[in-house]
Amino acid sequence: MRELAKVLIEMKKAESTALRPINFDLLVKAVKAASKFNSEEDKYGAPTLCHEYFYIAERLL
Numbered sequence: 510m511r512e513l514a515k516v517l518i519e520m521k522k523a524e525s526t527a528l529r530p531i532n533f534d535l536l537v538k539a540v541k542a543a544s545k546f547n548s549e550e551d552k553y554g555a556p557t558l559c560h561e562y563f564y565i566a567e568r569l570l
Contacts, residue, residue, distance in 0.1 A: 512558065513565050515543040536566055 519539035545554025
């Protein structure tokens with residue numbers, strides 16, 4: 510639940526209203542932000558969390 514809350518906080522920052530399939534791109538951005546994605550190095554600061562976030566999202570959507 511804590512992991513899902515982090516993703517939802519990131520989605521709220523982008524003003525998303527709901528966790529729906531239409532917002533999948535926003536969900537991806539939120540997961541990248543929550544798992545500390547570094548676009549310059551193309552690496553995640555917390556790759557295990559990224560995997561877990563997408564697993565949770567898959568179950569929700």
